[in-house]
Amino acid sequence: MTDDGHCQHFKLQAAFSDSDPDSCLLVMQDISELENAIELLKKQNEQLQQRLATIEQLKNRIREQSIRDPLTNLYNRRFLNEFMERELALARRNQKPLAVVMLDLDHFKQLNDQFGHQTGDKVIEMVAKHLLRQSRRTDVLFRYGGEEFLVILPNTNASQAQHLAENWRVHVEQAQVFAKHQAVNITLSAGISIYPEHGSTAFNLIQAADEALYQAKAAGRNQVVMC
Numbered sequence: 001m002t003d004d005g006h007c008q009h010f011k012l013q014a015a016f017s018d019s020d021p022d023s024c025l026l027v028m029q030d031i032s033e034l035e036n037a038i039e040l041l042k043k044q045n046e047q048l049q050q051r052l053a054t055i056e057q058l059k060n061r062i063r064e065q066s067i068r069d070p071l072t073n074l075y076n077r078r079f080l081n082e083f084m085e086r087e088l089a090l091a092r093r094n095q096k097p098l099a100v101v102m103l104d105l106d107h108f109k110q111l112n113d114q115f116g117h118q119t120g121d122k123v124i125e126m127v128a129k130h131l132l133r134q135s136r137r138t139d140v141l142f143r144y145g146g147e148e149f150l151v152i153l154p155n156t157n158a159s160q161a162q163h164l165a166e167n168w169r170v171h172v173e174q175a176q177v178f179a180k181h182q183a184v185n186i187t188l189s190a191g192i193s194i195y196p197e198h199g200s201t202a203f204n205l206i207q208a209a210d211e212a213l214y215q216a217k218a219a220g221r222n223q224v225v226m227c
């Protein structure tokens, strides 16, 4: 230790002679600079690791924001194709069914016209919460459009999907919704398609679910139709 509190490092090397066992050569080397440089490098490396971890967190946050809908925090349509490709590949490999449920709020334009767009937004938010609360851990929910939701149900057959969609329909119908202190009835219609019966690509399955939804609307709304 020096007078000003710094550590000094020395390296001591001893060399013995074969011809003269009683003699030995001692070499002492001041390696303080080298040790200090190693210490500094270690600190800089730690700081770099911390910065890399922060960048990774930020990257994850940005990625998460880019695939989520800000109003409902459900996944957005941008993520849907990527997700469905992955899930369909899994379903194909494991020979499991996969259900696609398209849900749409009924007469939403009327609600907007009567209570305003802000109230409409609150209703969309509330419905998203209901759907999330009533879904299984494996179900993945998307906000597909304005008042349209899409749910992907891996490893789910037609009767299970019908049962789940019916459960969502009933929960939304029975939900207590107040708009400007007035109770309003919210209902939804749903269309379902199943892999592999109704299609083998994301495009075909979504189109089939959309057609089933159209039938549910045409048949009077507030109902679930299987493709």
Ligand SMILES: Nc1nc2c(ncn2[C@@H]2O[C@H](COP(=O)(O)OP(=O)(O)OP(=O)(O)O)[C@@H](O)[C@H]2O)c(=O)[nH]1
Pocket (backbone or CB within 6 Å): 104, 105, 106, 107, 108, 109, 110, 112, 116, 117, 118, 119, 120, 121, 124, 145, 146, 147, 217, 221
């Ligand atoms: N508040 C709110 N309204 C939205 C949003 N996106 C779409 N809309 C409104 O939702 C309404 C959808 O109207 P339509 O497509 O005619 O459907 P609908 O009135 O629900 O009728 P059906 O679907 O046939 O039962 C339109 O008035 C859109 O302006 C949104 O993010 N927030």
